[in-house]
Amino acid sequence: MNKPLRRVAIAALTLLVILMINVNYIQGSQADKLKTDPLNARQFTAQWQHNRGPITAGGVTLASSKKINKKEYQRLYKQGELYSPITGFLSPFNRTGLEGGYNGLLDGTDKRLTVRNWFDMLVGKKAAGATVQTSINPKAQQAAYDGIRQATLSGRRGAAVAVDVKTGAILAMASFPSYDTNDLATHDSAKAAKASTRLQGQKGNPMLNKAMNEVFPPGSSFKIIDSATALESGGMTKDSPFDASELRLPESGTTLHNSDGDEAKCNGSPPLIQSFAASCNSTFGRLAGTLGQSKLLEQAQKFGFNKPFQVEPDMSSASANYPAKKIGGDDLARSGIGQGDVTATPLQMAMVAQAIANNGKEMKPYLVKRVTAPDQSELATAQEQVLGQPISANTASQLQEMMRQVVLTGTASSVVGGQDIAGKTGTAETGNGYYDDWFVGFAPQHNPKVAFAVVTEGSEQSSGAQNSAPTALRIVQAVL
Amino acid sequence: MSAISTNEAGIPVATRPRRSAQLGMLIFAMIITVAGFAQVGLARDGSLPAGMYGYGIGLGILAAGAYIVVARFAPYADPLLLPLAVFLNGIGLAMIYRLDLNTSADAKATIAAGKSYSYIGPSTTNQLEWTALGIIFFAVTLLVLRDIKIVQRYIYTIGALGLFFLALPGFLPSSISGAMGAKIWIRIGSMSIQPGEFSKLALVAFFAGYLVNKRQAMSTVGKEFGPIKLPRARDLGPILVIWAICLGVLALENDFGSAILFFGLFVSMLYIATERFEWVAIGLLLLAGACLVAPMIPHVAQRIDTWLDPKPYFDGGCKINGVIHNQMAQTCSAHGGQYIADSGQLMRGLFSMGQGGVLGTGMGQGEPWRTPLSYSDFIFTSFGEELGLTGLMVILLAYALIVQRGMKAAIATKDNFSKLFAGGVSFVFALQVFVIVGGVTRLIPLTGLTTPFLAQGGSSLLANWILIAILIRISDAARRPAPQPIQDEGMTQVVNTA
Numbered sequence: 001m002n003k004p005l006r007r008v009a010i011a012a013l014t015l016l017v018i019l020m021i022n023v024n025y026i027q028g029s030q031a032d033k034l035k036t037d038p039l040n041a042r043q044f045t046a047q048w049q050h051n052r053g054p055i056t057a058g059g060v061t062l063a064s065s066k067k068i069n070k071k072e073y074q075r076l077y078k079q080g081e082l083y084s085p086i087t088g089f090l091s092p093f094n095r096t097g098l099e100g101g102y103n104g105l106l107d108g109t110d111k112r113l114t115v116r117n118w119f120d121m122l123v124g125k126k127a128a129g130a131t132v133q134t135s136i137n138p139k140a141q142q143a144a145y146d147g148i149r150q151a152t153l154s155g156r157r158g159a160a161v162a163v164d165v166k167t168g169a170i171l172a173m174a175s176f177p178s179y180d181t182n183d184l185a186t187h188d189s190a191k192a193a194k195a196s197t198r199l200q201g202q203k204g205n206p207m208l209n210k211a212m213n214e215v216f217p218p219g220s221s222f223k224i225i226d227s228a229t230a231l232e233s234g235g236m237t238k239d240s241p242f243d244a245s246e247l248r249l250p251e252s253g254t255t256l257h258n259s260d261g262d263e264a265k266c267n268g269s270p271p272l273i274q275s276f277a278a279s280c281n282s283t284f285g286r287l288a289g290t291l292g293q294s295k296l297l298e299q300a301q302k303f304g305f306n307k308p309f310q311v312e313p314d315m316s317s318a319s320a321n322y323p324a325k326k327i328g329g330d331d332l333a334r335s336g337i338g339q340g341d342v343t344a345t346p347l348q349m350a351m352v353a354q355a356i357a358n359n360g361k362e363m364k365p366y367l368v369k370r371v372t373a374p375d376q377s378e379l380a381t382a383q384e385q386v387l388g389q390p391i392s393a394n395t396a397s398q399l400q401e402m403m404r405q406v407v408l409t410g411t412a413s414s415v416v417g418g419q420d421i422a423g424k425t426g427t428a429e430t431g432n433g434y435y436d437d438w439f440v441g442f443a444p445q446h447n448p449k450v451a452f453a454v455v456t457e458g459s460e461q462s463s464g465a466q467n468s469a470p471t472a473l474r475i476v477q478a479v480l
Numbered sequence: 481m482s483a484i485s486t487n488e489a490g491i492p493v494a495t496r497p498r499r500s501a502q503l504g505m506l507i508f509a510m511i512i513t514v515a516g517f518a519q520v521g522l523a524r525d526g527s528l529p530a531g532m533y534g535y536g537i538g539l540g541i542l543a544a545g546a547y548i549v550v551a552r553f554a555p556y557a558d559p560l561l562l563p564l565a566v567f568l569n570g571i572g573l574a575m576i577y578r579l580d581l582n583t584s585a586d587a588k589a590t591i592a593a594g595k596s597y598s599y600i601g602p603s604t605t606n607q608l609e610w611t612a613l614g615i616i617f618f619a620v621t622l623l624v625l626r627d628i629k630i631v632q633r634y635i636y637t638i639g640a641l642g643l644f645f646l647a648l649p650g651f652l653p654s655s656i657s658g659a660m661g662a663k664i665w666i667r668i669g670s671m672s673i674q675p676g677e678f679s680k681l682a683l684v685a686f687f688a689g690y691l692v693n694k695r696q697a698m699s700t701v702g703k704e705f706g707p708i709k710l711p712r713a714r715d716l717g718p719i720l721v722i723w724a725i726c727l728g729v730l731a732l733e734n735d736f737g738s739a740i741l742f743f744g745l746f747v748s749m750l751y752i753a754t755e756r757f758e759w760v761a762i763g764l765l766l767l768a769g770a771c772l773v774a775p776m777i778p779h780v781a782q783r784i785d786t787w788l789d790p791k792p793y794f795d796g797g798c799k800i801n802g803v804i805h806n807q808m809a810q811t812c813s814a815h816g817g818q819y820i821a822d823s824g825q826l827m828r829g830l831f832s833m834g835q836g837g838v839l840g841t842g843m844g845q846g847e848p849w850r851t852p853l854s855y856s857d858f859i860f861t862s863f864g865e866e867l868g869l870t871g872l873m874v875i876l877l878a879y880a881l882i883v884q885r886g887m888k889a890a891i892a893t894k895d896n897f898s899k900l901f902a903g904g905v906s907f908v909f910a911l912q913v914f915v916i917v918g919g920v921t922r923l924i925p926l927t928g929l930t931t932p933f934l935a936q937g938g939s940s941l942l943a944n945w946i947l948i949a950i951l952i953r954i955s956d957a958a959r960r961p962a963p964q965p966i967q968d969e970g971m972t973q974v975v976n977t978a
Contacts (some may be wrong), residue, residue: 004752005903009887011748012910016880019914020873022923025870026833034834039794042847144783318792 029043035109046093048072048123048187050107053374054065054264055087055098057136063099063181065129072187075099080181082145085173085209086136086367089181091196092189094192097134097209099365100332101314105130105371105379112254112379131380133370135169137480138160144174147471148456152176155203156434156457159210161350163446163474167384168354168363170311172452172475178208212309212317215343216455219428220229220279220411220464221438222338226287227276227402229299231395234291237277238398240421241269246428247282250329254283256337259427277410279425281337287330288336295315296335297322303352303362305344306470308338312367320348338428349453356403362387366416404445412465414471420444423452425464435460437467443476450479497555505563506547510540513600514569520578523844531577531604538569538608550617553626554956556886561955565676565876565948568933569611569941575862576936577604578844579855602936610938614945621949628953632897642682645675645726645913650732676738677930677943680908681950683726684745688900691753695896696709698754711754718745734779737915737927743767744911749904758761780925782821787925790823797821825852830919833872835866842869856935857928860920870906875878876917882948883910889955902954905947 026034035043049071051112054064062083065073075090077083088097095103104110108127140162150156162172183195199206208214230236246268247256258281266280275283289295300306300322308318323331323341334340347365355362364385371380391399403422406412411425423441430436434457442448452475454468492503504935514536525816543566547867550562580601631638649666666673691698698711726742747763775781785804786793792804798812799805805815814934828851835846848854855862864872886906890899912929919926930940 001752001755001896001899001905004755005887005891005899008748008903009751009884009891012883012887012907013880015910015914016876016883019917019921019923020876020917022921023833023864023869023872023876026830026921027837027864027872031834031837034831037827037831039791039827040831040834042835042850046835278916420812477959 007030007219008474011067020139020338034071034449044094044157045104047090047095048074051108052106053108053131055102055106055132055134057083057086057134057141058138060138060364061118062134062136074187075185077181077185080183081178082174082340084138084178084181084207085211086134086141087174087181089184091184091192092187093192095149095313097210098134098312102130102132102368102371103311106132111466113373121436128374129371131373132368133372134367135167135171135369135382136173136367138173140475141174143474143478144172144454144461144471145178146175147172147474148454150178150472151437151456151458151467153434153458153462155455157204157210157454158454159214159346160452160454160471160475161211161239161346162452162479163350163354163363163365165354165357165442165451166352167382168387170365170370170380171369171450171479173209173211173367175206175208175210177202177206186442205426212311212347215318215345215427216436216438216457217430218338218342218344218349218440219436219438220281220284220337220427221349221424221426221440221453222336222342222344223276223284223426224356224399224403224424225300225303226284226291226296226336227272227399228297228303228356228391228395229291230272230287231297232285232301232391233295236272236274238402239271242272242275242283243269243286244275244280244283245448247285247333249285249333250289252330256281256333258282273405274404276424277405277408279406282404283331287337288332292334293323293327293335297324297392302388303355304348304387306388309347309365311347311365313366317345317347320344338426346453349438350451353403353440353442353453354451355390356396356399357395357442357451359393360389360391362390378430393399400442400445400448403441406441409444411463412469415465415469419473421469421473422448422478423469425469427462427464429460432471433460434458435462435467437462437464439464439468441472443480450476452476485746485957490587497551499551499555500561501769502550502557502559503547504564506543508567509563509567509570510536510543512567513539513574516571516574517577519842520581520844523842524581524961527597529581531581535573535577535604535608539566539573539611542612546618549622550952553622554952556959556961557952557956558889558959560881561885561948561952564885565933565945568875568878569649571863571935572934573607573611573701573858574843575848575859575866575934576602576607576855578866579849580604580861582662582849605746606938607936607941610941613938614941617942618949619947621946622953623949625953628665628898628950628957629895631901632689632692633687636685638685639683639690639722642679643722645682646679647729648675650729670787674930674937674939676735677939678946680738680745681905681943681946682742683722683742684749684904684908685901686722687719687746687749688897688904691749691900692897695753719750736774736780737785737919737929740915740916740927741908741911741929743770745904745908748907749900753901784924786821786823786826787922790827790922792823793823793829795822795824797823809973825858826920826922826926828852829858830922831859831860832861833921835869836865837872838869840864840871840917842866856930856937857916857935858920860917860931861937863934875934876913879913882906882951885955886951887950889958893954895956898954898957902951905950907945908957909944 051073054061054067057234061078063075063077066076077087086097088099090099101392106129113127113130145162150159152158158176160172160174165226179199184192186192242249249256265278266282305320306324308319316375321343331340346412351365365385366382369382373379403424406424407416407422412423421441421443422440423447426438428436437456437458442451452472454472456467458467513807514532517527517532517536521527521532525780538863546562550557649957651751666675694715698715723746727739747759750759775784832848832851843866846865848865851858883906886902888904893899915927916929916931918924932935932944
């Protein structure tokens with residue numbers, strides 16, 4: 001009986017070897033996936049036990065941890081309303097913003113930290129978290145938030161984004177209305193759930209980061225993209241004359257109106273730059289029809305439309321939209337003035353301005369400049385990355401000139417006329433009792449350093465220049 | 481005379497007792513156990529826990545008693561079996577102690593808040609009492625069974641008793657026998673017994689005895705069907721009848737884990753006894769058939785569904801026309817759902833293991849209590865969390881060593897009944913570990929079986945201690961030097977029937 005016994009012994013031991021392989025697979029290779037599984041509630045309760053590292057901006061600590069009892073730490077946010085789009089929060093049931101994207105580094109469980117702290121790990125001591133240094137300029141952030149808060153109509157929304165022209169680093173990202181992240185960072189799940197429900201019921205969705213996760217009709221600020229298309233693939237220059245006379249829409253025959261007071265400028269066949277500075281709807285509605293949907297779509301997509309920007313891990317923007325499905329002549333004309341189905345996130349428009357200011361090179365936007373271990377050694381540093389070259393350097397320089405003209409003699413001259421700033425105004429009618437007021441541009445006028453997009457929802461008497469250009473100016477003055 | 485020589489089967493055997501090796505390993509097992517208790521206390525309160533002395537000394541005395549009995553009454557026994565059992569029992573006790581502290585703290589808080597608290601959960605005291613009883617059974621088994629052949633005389637009685645106890649819970653009212661979807665208990669007052677654990681041993685004994693008597697006939701006489709030679713009906717009949725009764729009873733009791741166990745038991749023992757591989761082939765074919773038929777039983781189908789894709793069933797999923805709806809458990813039948821299944825326990829067990837990673841959180845520093853039944857069915861994942869992959873490999877290696885030592889005793893012994901008995905018992909032990917550990921680690925669909933020596937539960941502990949006693953008895957007989965012949969007649973005295 002020894003032969004079958006040996007075989008049965010081998011079979012029995014094989015079963016145990018299979019179990020060993022399986023536990024190796026689970027705990028060796030699947031552990032991280034299991035730890036972060038959305039169904040796994042322990043990641044949210046264990047999170048209080050970590051001495052999380054701070055999130056900082058230019059020497060200011062935005063988020064920090066304080067020991068509240070033998071085992072737990074409380075997360076504290078400085079000026080939660082101001083910095084909520086950047087830090088996000090740590091609640092009993094979720095993590096948003098950088099708190100989510102950099103969770104492993106912040107709480108010390110990332111391999112880059114645990115490997116160097118292997119001895120601590122062996123004796124069961126928890127590793128201290130890393131410091132996440134953002135690229136935010138606190139003064140610019142404050143200017144952005146104050147500006148949009150003052151300009152936004154009661155009950156409506158606003159957002160502002162400023163990026164470094166050369167690197168793509170986000171210098172300011174403000175969203176209004178906002179919320180105090182501290183309300184959600186309570187360890188008491190009932191309280192956190194209550195705060196979350198209360199905020200979700202409020203007007204303007206405070207918890208949504210309007211600067212990158214909400215889209216608005218870009219209005220006339222989209223004329224930058226029309227012009228870019230005309231210069232890149234329409235065979236035109238900024239000085240090419242183009243018919244600016246009253247435009248009747250091809251299908252319905254209704255008139256595409258210019259704004260009041262601009263009728264005098266929007267006549268005859270002025271050079272493109274002049275129609276751009278005066279923001280003639282007739283010109284750009286007609287231009288859209290001449291260029292055609294596919295060229296506009298192609299150019300918009302080169303700037304990043306129709307797909308999200310990946311800003312940081314777990315921090316992606318919403319997608320700006322230029323219609324890809326075939327649209328009629330009326331809608332095509334409306335798309336030229338940033339209406340109809342065209343929508344954009346403030347981040348998208350800031351990146352359009354950044355590409356123009358950077359001689360046509362669009363950079364990848366990012367928020368985190370550096371991550372350092374508790375011993376100050378560097379764990380990660382931002383890698384500047386070129387997303388693409390949506391326009392040539394020549395087109396970029398002509399567009400810069402056109403955007404300067406808007407400030408010098410055009411729609412923004414009455415508001416920021418004497419200032420060293422360039423941009424394009426946009427005022428989108430929504431038909432809901434408010435206008436979306438845009439100012440998209442860069443500063444200084446020559447050798448630009450900051451690109452920005454500001455959108456505020458103002459009254460039906462407001463305009464992009466009046467309502468958003470002052471905020472943009474405050475932001476660039478804070479940076480420069 | 482050298483200490484190590486080889487027997488007729490070519491297996492090296494000790495020809496003198498290895499008491500010091502056994503004692504050394506036993507002390508090592510106790511050190512690990514006490515260290516486990518100490519770490520729980522240090523991690524939780526920063527001081528050595530009071531429980532360490534009480535439970536540590538308690539287990540130490542029991543282990544010492546077991547050692548004395550083995551040293552005195554089975555001196556040639558394999559020196560690893562007892563230390564392995566004490567090690568597993570000890571760390572199981574430490575883990576139950578750790579989980580017990582946690583729920584006790586919850587209980588204290590609940591009572592302090594003025595709410596009533598009914599407590600069913602881990603209990604270290606209870607488990608230590610059962611350990612004591614288990615080691616007493618171990619000692620009694622060794623003392624009574626001075627020769628394993630005594631069992632051979634009573635195989636029919638033992639087989640009948642095994643079958644009776646296996647069937648009993650199925651015929652008792654659910655109030656006495658049911659819990660968690662299976663009817664496998666007998667509850668008397670606060671005591672509950674899982675008779676299946678003992679039936680398992682009894683049926684191995686019965687089959688060993690029966691097959692030893694009939695093996696010649698079964699492997700030689702019979703009808704031929706092509707390449708397969710089937711034994712005569714009167715030889716095979718009793719086995720098939722008992723097999724059918726077992727499986728029927730288990731289906732009645734919704735105990736599919738045990739069904740797999742008994743199935744494996746029959747096939748492996750038939751193969752060992754007859755040395756004919758056809759039995760394994762037939763067994764595998766039947767298994768394949770069962771795999772095709774089983775999903776038609778709703779209770780099995782939902783186990784398979786939650787195994788294949790557990791996520792939709794997390795904390796209760798209701799299957800309606802092939803679509804799984806989460807959080808509809810309350811209204812499932814009202815919506816015409818086929819069944820409600822819950823993968824919460826399975827997923828939490830896996831999350832627990834994920835938390836542990838390679839090195840584990842350390843005893844007392846994880847949150848294994850989050851998994852329901854973390855102290856019994858899912859104690860393996862609790863170890864996965866607090867001792868990590870490293871600890872689980874040690875536990876699985878300890879199981880593997882028990883199996884290997886048992887098989888070694890089976891090969892080394894000359895008596896055919898002992899061979900079959902030890903081989904069957906070892907295989908069943910390995911299969912049980914495979915079914916429960918594979919179940920909680922999502923290797924196979926989850927079925928409830930106890931994790932030998934680790935899980936809280938009296939019957940399982942008693943049965944496994946008896947199992948170790950049997951293996952020790954057989955290995956002692958196998959390794960005991962043959963009595964010196966009065967007249968040297970050379971090898972003619974030794975008959976190798978294997």
